[in-house]
Amino acid sequence: DTAVSQTPKYLVTQMGNDKSIKCEQNLGHDTMYWYKQDSKKFLKIMFSYNNKELIINETVPNRFSPKSPDKAHLNLHINSLELGDSAVYFCASSQGDGTNYGYTFGSGTRLTVV
Amino acid sequence: KQEVTQIPAALSVPEGENLVLNCSFTDSAIYNLQWFRQDPGKGLTSLLLIQSSQREQTSGRLNASLDKSSGRSTLYIAASQPGDSATYLCAPPGGAGSYQLTFGKGTKLSVIP
Numbered sequence: 051d052t053a054v055s056q057t058p059k060y061l062v063t064q065m066g067n068d069k070s071i072k073c074e075q076n077l078g079h080d081t082m083y084w085y086k087q088d089s090k091k092f093l094k095i096m097f098s099y100n101n102k103e104l105i106i107n108e109t110v111p112n113r114f115s116p117k118s119p120d121k122a123h124l125n126l127h128i129n130s131l132e133l134g135d136s137a138v139y140f141c142a143s144s145q146g147d148g149t150n151y152g153y154t155f156g157s158g159t160r161l162t163v164v
Numbered sequence: 165k166q167e168v169t170q171i172p173a174a175l176s177v178p179e180g181e182n183l184v185l186n187c188s189f190t191d192s193a194i195y196n197l198q199w200f201r202q203d204p205g206k207g208l209t210s211l212l213l214i215q216s217s218q219r220e221q222t223s224g225r226l227n228a229s230l231d232k233s234s235g236r237s238t239l240y241i242a243a244s245q246p247g248d249s250a251t252y253l254c255a256p257p258g259g260a261g262s263y264q265l266t267f268g269k270g271t272k273l274s275v276i277p
Contacts, residue, residue, distance in 0.1 A: 081263060091251070093267040095258075105263050140207065147263045152198045153255075157207035 053077050054156035056141050062162045063131055071126045071159045073141030079154075082124035083142040084116060087158070093140070099124055100146075131163045166191040166258045170268035177244055178276050185239040185271045187254030192232045194256045198265065199228050199239050201250040208253065212239070244275045 054075045063069050075082065083106075084096040098106035102118045113129045128135060141156040167190045177183055189197075196215045200208040212228040214221040214237070220229045227240040237254055251272045255265040 083264070090269075092269055093253070095264040095266075098263045100263060108264075142208075142265075148198075148257065148265070149195045152196065152210060152213040153265055154210065155200070155208040160205075 051076065052156075053154050054141055054143055056139075056156040056159050058159060059157065060160050060162075062164065065131055065133060065163055067131050068127070068129045069131060069161070070128070071139055071141075071161075073124045073126070073156060075122055075141075075143040075154070077143055077145075077154060079143035079145050080121050081144045081146060081148070082118065082121075083144075083153070084124065084126050085140040085142060085155075087138040087140060089137070096139075097124075097126075128161075131161075133163050136161055136163045166194075166256060166262075166266040168254055168256065168266050168268035170252075170254055170271050172271060173269065174272040174274075176274040176276060179244060179246060181244050181275075182240070182242050183244055183273070185241070185252050185254075185273070187237040187239070187268060189235045189237075189254075189256045189266070191256075191258070192235050194232065197228075197230050197237050197254065197256045199226075199237075200253045200255060202253060202270070203250045211252075241273075244273075246275045246277050249273055249275050 081100045097116045099118045115127045118124045138158045144153045169188045171186045199211045214230045225242040230237045251270040253270045258264045
């Protein structure tokens, strides 16, 4: 039973398209995150949501819009995809700010824009 | 802003060796630090979470230490095995209550049979 699950695992799309990535966690956590891992394998925070409220938006283009319908779900919608958006996107969750139990990551969504 | 440095960037060792991976961070106002491993094309697997009140945390052949005052953490792997080959990532939080982890670039470990 996967703790943090992302769909799809792979996504290949053309420039200019709009796409969504979904994330669900069954850990009962109240905080969820999106991280981006670029071609150099560097992981960087994009968004943090606590109890469905956006608390971190880390200088991400407006084309990226996260949505949290409830505490267990955090989706990422990307408009007008660009070549530079190609990366692996990881969803994660934690209880609160992760003080006591740390973070749990999903297996990632590899986005390729052609 | 938290910055994380991991040394070495890559390490190749023969099977059976003990090894140490180093991590340094700039903001010592942290409550814990998490070590992850990432296999090629895979997600992040949590290895150890060490609280700021602890100096060490152990899981099997892995031992992590944390020295907040000096901004350093080490991951010790005993009796390395080929299955340990992966990239190891150190991730302190961005600061107390920051709601984010800051990652280093990782140490890519290769254990040669």
